[in-house]
Amino acid sequence: MSKDISFHKLSDLTAEARAALLQRTEGNLDPYLEKVGPIIAAVEAEGDAALARFAREFDNSPVAPDAIAASSSDFDEAFDALDPDMIEVLTFACDNVRRFHEAQMPEEMWMKEMHPGVFAGDRIVPIDSVACYVPRGKGAFPSVVMMTAIPAVVAGVPEAVIITPPGPDGKVDAATLVTARLAGIERVYKCGGAQGVAAVAYGTETVPRCLKIVGPGSPWVVAAKRLLAGRIDPGVPAGPSEAIILADDTANGRVCALDLLIEAEHGSDSSAYLVTDSAAVAEAARAAIPDFWQEMGEQRVGFSSDVLCGPRGGIVLAETMDEAIAFVNDYAPEHLEIQAKDPHQYLGMIRNAGEILMGEHTPVSIGNFVLGPNAVLPTNAAARTCSPLSVFDFTKRISVGHVTKKGYDQLAPYALKFARYEGFDAHGNALSEMRSQAFAAGRST
Known part of the structure; x- marks a missing residue:
């Protein structure tokens, strides 16, 4: 190797040169944003047909429109094809990742008495759906399956799927399928890149629309997430x-x-x-x-x-x-x-x-x-x-409050003054004597 390793002495750098060291490849996505727009539009309009076409064009993979989803036999074949020692490694690693994220899970609900008769807290619930993106272009990454799928399953997401680029044989990498099953996910789809992001953002005949996408990817994937951020939660920037x-x-x-x-x-x-x-x-x-x-x-x-x-x-x-x-x-x-x-x-x-x-x-x-x-x-x-990605990325907090009559009598005067100050008539009326009158009228009918 004849190339020289880049060497930088911080004290010798100008402010501009130091700032240049902080730049990453994804810092300027403009060239990618221009190119992924038509890809996204095609997937929205054509669905599975576009996914199959882009698999041939970008992944050199012969995927038919009716074969976007990995079948149960694909999973079984993956277990048969993968070396038993590697399956043991994946099982060990999945167990460690699962145990960490189980320990990370918050209480399902907490509530604290803030004042006598005034209770407030949070309820933790999983989000309804998520797509785990598993890249493949520079290799196979069952580790990404573990890191994205396991916390989703631990968090209790009812619809968790995996999208990943297909290989030259039109199939999903065997280790990816084995790890998906070990993680607890059986729905894997052969679509990667910007077209995969678009598929889960809009949904196709085969791929379900999801509320969120997580996982690392190329600048093409990052650009697609940015363009589709109003349609799907892009998750942790990765x-x-x-x-x-x-x-x-x-x-x-x-x-x-x-x-x-x-x-x-x-x-x-x-x-x-x-x-x-x-x-x-x-x-x-x-x-x-x-x-x-x-x-x-x-x-x-x-x-x-x-x-x-x-x-x-x-x-x-x-x-x-x-x-x-x-x-x-x-x-x-x-x-x-x-x-x-x-x-x-x-x-x-x-x-x-x-x-x-x-x-x-x-x-x-x-x-x-x-x-x-x-x-x-x-x-x-x-x-x-x-x-970092965590179980918190697959859950959401819902604030919960409960105020008794005793608590209301303490809080209402403060809230009433707030409402009057900000000029909200209905806010204030709901805290005034009109509330007592409404209760009385209700009981008399």
Whole structure:
């Protein structure tokens, strides 16, 4: 590998150059927004016929309009085709993810007495329907099935489906189907990209319309979600992969290099930085990366070298850990690893990250597959305001109140003054003597 790893010294950067390091592929969706519009319109107008046509055009997949849904025999064949050891791995991982999200579930209802005779609280209910998007273009991702489908099932969503691009054989990846069944979902549809998002936003002859879509995807998927946000809830912003390895001078540079490659190998549109205040760690990592490329396949080397040798990846050297952490918080990465002998000393300083994985034995790979917390995380700096996918994304809160006569007598005078101040006559009348008169008149009839 002859390419040079991108290297940036924070203290030497102009404000514009530093801001450029914070940019992601999905930062400018304008080219995609223009192209996905006609795709969405075609799916709305033609339904399954458009899905089949786009499967041939974009996925090189021979899917017939009447074969959009995976059949029960497809599931059975997937279990027969998949290596038993892999089924064991998927079962283990699904169990960990399920246990985490079961522990995450809130109480079904709570209510507190705010004042004597005044009760208020929340009731938690699942949303009616959701589509879990599972990408496929750069590989098969049963891990995404786990992370999207299991919390939906745990939350009790009555209609949870999976959409995913079909393969060249016109079928759904075997591990995806096995994981779907292990997660508790049997409805899987062969439609990905912008056309898949449109299918669940509008519904087709086969694919049901859903209220929400969750899961990561390409800029095409992100653009479609944005255009259709008024039609379907787009869920946690989850675009191309990104990660920061934050390391102090106690970190092992070669281990940092190993972990830096994890998210960089997802695709050329990914982002990955090693951010450190140690020149020695930075140099050790930079020297090790070509060695590790020798142990990777050509496609993954191509993806990761595009990232680490390009404008959205590489090594960032800070003068101090405070400067390094400030960069991390500005970047708000999807994945953050803290590589240090004592990672806990930095934990309280991190405000913006989708997840924080601490220590040299917690690589992103562990978090992506088997740790338990959700690995569908906010991208493109959305971690400044958004959280990881969770059971909360598949539920909603309904406020509940109950006021007795004793409580009403205390609250009504305050509410009446509010109503009069804001000029709402009916609000005020419902709190006035007219209420007592209405009760009296009702009892006399």
